[in-house]
Amino acid sequence: MTRHVDLRSDTVTQPTPEMREAMARAVVGDDGYGEDPTVRELEERFAALMGKEAAIFVPSGVMANQIALRVLTRPGDVVVAGRHQHVVSFELGATARNSSLQFALVDDSSGELVREEVMDLIDASADHQVPVAMITVENSHMFSGGTVWDPDRFAALARAVGDRPIHLDGARLFNAATASGRPPSELAAPATTVMACLSKGLCAPVGSLLAGPTSLMATGRIERKRLGGAMRQAGVLAAAGLVALDTMVGRLAQDHRRARTLAEMLARAFPESNYDPATCVTNIVSFDHPQARQIAHELTERGVWCATVAPRRVRLVTHAGIDDADLEFVGEVLVSFTPAASTR
Ligand SMILES: *Cc1c(COP(=O)(O)O)cnc(C)c1O
Numbered sequence: 001m002t003r004h005v006d007l008r009s010d011t012v013t014q015p016t017p018e019m020r021e022a023m024a025r026a027v028v029g030d031d032g033y034g035e036d037p038t039v040r041e042l043e044e045r046f047a048a049l050m051g052k053e054a055a056i057f058v059p060s061g062v063m064a065n066q067i068a069l070r071v072l073t074r075p076g077d078v079v080v081a082g083r084h085q086h087v088v089s090f091e092l093g094a095t096a097r098n099s100s101l102q103f104a105l106v107d108d109s110s111g112e113l114v115r116e117e118v119m120d121l122i123d124a125s126a127d128h129q130v131p132v133a134m135i136t137v138e139n140s141h142m143f144s145g146g147t148v149w150d151p152d153r154f155a156a157l158a159r160a161v162g163d164r165p166i167h168l169d170g171a172r173l174f175n176a177a178t179a180s181g182r183p184p185s186e187l188a189a190p191a192t193t194v195m196a197c198l199s200k201g202l203c204a205p206v207g208s209l210l211a212g213p214t215s216l217m218a219t220g221r222i223e224r225k226r227l228g229g230a231m232r233q234a235g236v237l238a239a240a241g242l243v244a245l246d247t248m249v250g251r252l253a254q255d256h257r258r259a260r261t262l263a264e265m266l267a268r269a270f271p272e273s274n275y276d277p278a279t280c281v282t283n284i285v286s287f288d289h290p291q292a293r294q295i296a297h298e299l300t301e302r303g304v305w306c307a308t309v310a311p312r313r314v315r316l317v318t319h320a321g322i323d324d325a326d327l328e329f330v331g332e333v334l335v336s337f338t339p340a341a342s343t344r
Contacts, residue, residue: 004303005326010283010319013203018247019240028235038235042242043209049245050194051185052211056220057238061171062091063229064195064210066098068167069136071219072193075100077133080121082108084143086169087136098227104132111147113137115157122161135161138169139187140176143309146259146284148176151187158190165192175201175282178252192216201252201283202244203320206237248320255283255318261327262316269334286315294339302333
């Protein structure tokens with residue numbers, strides 16, 4: 001096979017040898033009875049890292065988001081979210097299908113929700129519009145290019161929405177914490193519930209966690225079962241998750257440094273995109289281009305595997321499987337690259 005560099009997503013990462021050893025050695029039990037000590041350890045460790053009372057281990061980030069929305073709402077409720085958030089655009093309508101919820105969408109092109117828009121939606125209940133039950137945000141925000149919320153603006157939003165709960169989709173919260181130099185517990189403090197993925201930059205094979213107040217996490221266990229996500233000897237997976245938290249957070253800064261280098265190369269290769277590489281602060285490079293599909297297709301054919309996340313938006317993601325030599329290869333491909341003319 002010709003050489004290739006896989007920049008499609010940080011979900012392509014492989015478990016480390018240490019994870020595989022921990023999985024083989026894991027002490028397990030039936031988590032349906034709450035008897036898997038390794039799962040319990042992971043849940044307690046995560047809850048502490050997030051500064052929350054309790055946590056639940058779930059098979060995927062989507063399920064963590066779906067459980068959070070279910071425990072914080074009732075059918076028919078309205079949830080305020082950013083237009084491009086994962087829970088809105090990349091979960092195949094799960095929120096409508098699972099929980100009979102309706103989104104009220106606000107601008108999130110910067111990665112943050114525009115506070116005035118959120119407050120207008122809340123205020124509109126005085127005009128016979130449906131009351132807002134909760135708000136959900138994403139940090140880092142995938143679509144905008146892995147941008148990170150300003151912690152003070154997030155805290156200010158939480159104060160402004162009063163006692164309405166906030167769910168934080170922190171699939172890449174450890175990236176956000178690395179980039180902002182603040183602990184994850186501080187970034188999650190304004191949120192009632194927070195989820196993070198172990199299976200992206202942290203390289204665990206499977207698993208995400210949802211953290212929040214003990215009472216909500218108890219209801220969350222019921223909802224996890226209803227969604228088919230209760231697992232049995234899941235300690236085999238949790239063991240890899242513990243290694244992920246212990247050994248993989250510290251290296252995320254390397255992914256961020258490489259993403260910035262990549263961002264600079266792409267901004268030079270596609271000046272017509274007006275992409276500003278300074279907006280790349282974590283591990284995602286994402287920019288608009290009229291020929292996005294063509295670019296992704298042709299780069300992939302030349303060994304630089306990447307993808308589009310919208311009709312005119314290209315995305316590349318760095319992760320533990322990418323090293324400096326891979327970036328040199330991307331640079332060589334870009335030097336001679338002009339996408340064939342296309343209208344899309
Ligand atoms: C990947 C991702 C999810 C979902 O995680 P899965 O484990 O793939 O289900 C949720 N939110 C964001 C922002 C993500 O990037």
